[in-house]
Amino acid sequence: xxxxxxxxxxxxxxxxxxxxxxxxxxxVYTGFFKGRLNAAxxxxxxxxxRTKGKAIKDHTIAHLDYYxxxxxxxxxxxxxxxxxxxxxxxxxxxxIDLAHKREIKTVIKSKSMVSEEMGLEKAMNAExxxxxxxxxxxYIIQLANETPYxxxxxxxxxxxxxxxxxxxxxxxxxxxxxxATELTMMARKKLRGVFERADMSVTGVNFAxxxxxxxxxxxxxxxxxxxxxxxRVHVAVMGMEKxxxxxxxxxxxxxxxxxxxxxxRISTYVTMVNEARKTDEEEGPEEFHLVIMNNGRQNLLEDPxxxxxxxxxxxxxxxxxxxxxxxxxxxAYGWVYPxxxxxxxxxxxxxxKDASNLPSAxxxxxxxxxxxxxxxxxxxxxxxLRWRTAEGSTDKNEQTSSAKERTVWKMWxxxxxxxxRFDIGARLAGLALRPLSRNGWLKKAPPPISGWTSTRDFxxxxxxxxxxxxxxxxxxxx
Amino acid sequence: xxxxxAPAVGESTVEVxxxxxxxxxxxxxxxxxGQPAFNSGFRSEALPVATRFIELFERAEGPIVVPSGSCAxxxxxxxxxxxxxxxxxxxxxxxxxxxxxxxxEFVTKFFGTSAISGELNESxxxxxxxxxxxxxGIDEQPIEMLSNLSGLDMTPLxxxxxxxxxxxxxxxxxxxxxxxxxxxxxxxxxxxxxxxVIAGDTGCVYQMQGGLRRRDSNVKVIHIAEALAKSIRxxxxxxxxx
Numbered sequence: 001x002x003x004x005x006x007x008x009x010x011x012x013x014x015x016x017x018x019x020x021x022x023x024x025x026x027x028v029y030t031g032f033f034k035g036r037l038n039a040a041x042x043x044x045x046x047x048x049x050r051t052k053g054k055a056i057k058d059h060t061i062a063h064l065d066y067y068x069x070x071x072x073x074x075x076x077x078x079x080x081x082x083x084x085x086x087x088x089x090x091x092x093x094x095x096i097d098l099a100h101k102r103e104i105k106t107v108i109k110s111k112s113m114v115s116e117e118m119g120l121e122k123a124m125n126a127e128x129x130x131x132x133x134x135x136x137x138x139y140i141i142q143l144a145n146e147t148p149y150x151x152x153x154x155x156x157x158x159x160x161x162x163x164x165x166x167x168x169x170x171x172x173x174x175x176x177x178x179x180a181t182e183l184t185m186m187a188r189k190k191l192r193g194v195f196e197r198a199d200m201s202v203t204g205v206n207f208a209x210x211x212x213x214x215x216x217x218x219x220x221x222x223x224x225x226x227x228x229x230x231x232r233v234h235v236a237v238m239g240m241e242k243x244x245x246x247x248x249x250x251x252x253x254x255x256x257x258x259x260x261x262x263x264x265r266i267s268t269y270v271t272m273v274n275e276a277r278k279t280d281e282e283e284g285p286e287e288f289h290l291v292i293m294n295n296g297r298q299n300l301l302e303d304p305x306x307x308x309x310x311x312x313x314x315x316x317x318x319x320x321x322x323x324x325x326x327x328x329x330x331x332a333y334g335w336v337y338p339x340x341x342x343x344x345x346x347x348x349x350x351x352x353k354d355a356s357n358l359p360s361a362x363x364x365x366x367x368x369x370x371x372x373x374x375x376x377x378x379x380x381x382x383x384x385l386r387w388r389t390a391e392g393s394t395d396k397n398e399q400t401s402s403a404k405e406r407t408v409w410k411m412w413x414x415x416x417x418x419x420x421r422f423d424i425g426a427r428l429a430g431l432a433l434r435p436l437s438r439n440g441w442l443k444k445a446p447p448p449i450s451g452w453t454s455t456r457d458f459x460x461x462x463x464x465x466x467x468x469x470x471x472x473x474x475x476x477x478x
Numbered sequence: 479x480x481x482x483x484a485p486a487v488g489e490s491t492v493e494v495x496x497x498x499x500x501x502x503x504x505x506x507x508x509x510x511x512g513q514p515a516f517n518s519g520f521r522s523e524a525l526p527v528a529t530r531f532i533e534l535f536e537r538a539e540g541p542i543v544v545p546s547g548s549c550a551x552x553x554x555x556x557x558x559x560x561x562x563x564x565x566x567x568x569x570x571x572x573x574x575x576x577x578x579x580x581x582x583e584f585v586t587k588f589f590g591t592s593a594i595s596g597e598l599n600e601s602x603x604x605x606x607x608x609x610x611x612x613x614x615g616i617d618e619q620p621i622e623m624l625s626n627l628s629g630l631d632m633t634p635l636x637x638x639x640x641x642x643x644x645x646x647x648x649x650x651x652x653x654x655x656x657x658x659x660x661x662x663x664x665x666x667x668x669x670x671x672x673x674x675v676i677a678g679d680t681g682c683v684y685q686m687q688g689g690l691r692r693r694d695s696n697v698k699v700i701h702i703a704e705a706l707a708k709s710i711r712x713x714x715x716x717x718x719x720x
Contacts, residue, residue, distance in 0.1 A: 012654070362648065363644060366608055366613060367639075390521075391519060401519070401520075409515050416509045459688070462486075465485060466504075469489055471506070
């Protein structure tokens with residue numbers, strides 16, 4: 001998927017003015033966010049689990065080479081074929097080549113954000129393979145020719161009417177809107193035939209277990225189970241960080257992933273895949289392929305200040321908690337990963353220069369850090385990236401701050417470095433603004449605070465500083 | 479910010495502390511902890527200002543009280559990042575940080591949430607400012623403190639722990655997003671029917687008050703220091719102080 005992170009501001013503005021999307025997206029708070037709180041509340045050892053989850057991920061990422069080798073060895077021991085892809089293009093081409101070699105006609109996909117990085121569905125359709133998304137949300141998005149809006153709820157911004165228009169061939173504006181069950185049945189009917197004729201599947205990986213060479217998939221619709229059992233070729237795709245050392249670790253991670261994602265204690269399906277069909281077995285795919293993709297993750301790994309972002313298990317809890325995501329929506333972020341996690345990984349994976357607005361698009365409220373099941377300190381990394389955009393290397397294309405911005409902060413510093421200047425600066429600002437004010441408030445202020453007064457009154461600088469007021473009250477001191 | 483935009487918050491802080499028997503000293507030379515530049519990414523500009531802050535407060539003794547969870551978070555949680563690689567300054571920053579408390583945190587820790595029993599005849603609701611809540615860890619304590627004031631009718635605020643959209647420079651840099659977040663907050667505030675909102679950080683106070691004024695609402699937003707100081711004054715002036 002080609003990043004369009006530079007369009008953040010205009011994309012955000014579109015969503016802010018779209019009442020229907022604002023209403024639909026409320027579900028991430030009322031449904032997912034509240035669901036996670038309830039699930040955590042019902043789990044007495046919740047904080048222990050988070051601490052344990054963070055420790056597992058810290059350890060795994062610190063020894064990623066070791067565990068990736070172990071995983072690859074064990075997958076191959078089980079008869080699977082492992083391919084390490086340096087980037088999205090290499091991964092995509094590998095899968096397309098494989099499909100050609102195996103004379104594949106129909107490909108079913110279950111949900112995978114890594115396959116979104118590859119733009120796989122579009123590329124395979126363009127190559128002539130009938131390629132269909134089978135996760136309901138992803139299917140809706142495919143029909144709408146859009147990209148996912150949310151990590152776990154790709155079509156969360158669509159209203160029921162939107163979905164009816166996509167799924168119901170007879171639906172006309174003004175018709176009574178079918179309910180969710182009816183819509184799901186329509187999708188089921190359309191997808192059933194595709195499942196039956198599919199000869200290849202591409203699935204994601206929620207976790208790969210190094211010690212056993214197995215992969216785990218968490219789904220609620222059964223499409224993942226069908227995808228891993230029906231077609232003759234199964235290709236699983238994963239980012240190279242999606243790995244845990246042992247089955248015990250998997251159990252911890254599943255508990256926190258599912259609770260954090262949907263608020264469920266366990267998802268409807270948890271599918272484990274160890275190997276393809278054995279010679280004496282009658283069912284299951286004939287081949288199992290695992291594609292492990294880098295696509296910029298090495299940059300995160302080698303960046304001590306950003307490495308923790310590789311701990312992410314893609315639950316979406318930070319999106320649900322984020323007041324900015326809930327207003328600007330998923331498409332504003334301009335690449336595969338929206339929300340707070342997107343704001344820290346997109347700049348590193350796709351380049352900071354175009355994505356420089358993403359780290360700034362935060363009130364630093366910390367709700368993401370609070371919600372993250374593995375306690376990723378997202379605000380700290382946003383601040384790190386802001387530093388790079390403000391003062392970072394120009395050679396590495398990090399710095400995007402304007403000369404004007406740099407001057408404003410230089411002036412600010414000069415004003416803060418002495419109490420006299422501080423008082424004089426404030427008095428001058430007060431004098432300049434006073435004629436524009438009424439009853440101590442401004443309706444319209446000049447730059448740099450004109451942005452504020454576009455929607456809010458601004459308080460006038462007080463006629464006396466705290467210092468001057470307190471000097472009357474308590475004795476002076478240095 | 480308090481010094482130039484809201485000196486009443488600072489005065490109220492002194493009143494509250496003195497009421498509790500604390501001897502308050504104000505360092506005349508102080509300006510800012512450096513957070514605005516740090517949060518905007520201009521660490522080289524924030525660095526000398528933060529260094530100045532540390533040098534200044536090293537010269538005073540005893541606890542340092544700030545009426546802002548955000549400033550407290552900067553000194554305690556982010557000076558380490560600002561002074562990364564400078565072990566001497568990092569240690570000095572950590573020592574100053576150990577002495578530094580946000581106002582309601584300080585009162586809770588050393589005097590308890592029922593130490594102030596003034597009177598305030600208002601109907602109010604309380605907004606949980608983000609940095610006080612998530613960086614400093616002060617959650618329900620201010621509400622407990624307010625529940626101790628007679629005459630004060632508190633209504634819980636729906637989504638009290640969701641950001642008001644302020645975020646410092648964010649409010650000016652991305653005003654449309656900041657205001658959309660604020661809009662939701664103000665809807666919940668107006669739904670309480672309260673005539674006063676109490677909050678712990680001046681930036682958030684002005685964000686909400688500025689938005690309410692633009693809506694032509696009569697709801698007032700005040701800093702918790704002001705609410706506490708006023709409640710103390712009300713009792714002192716009627717002579718029923720306990």
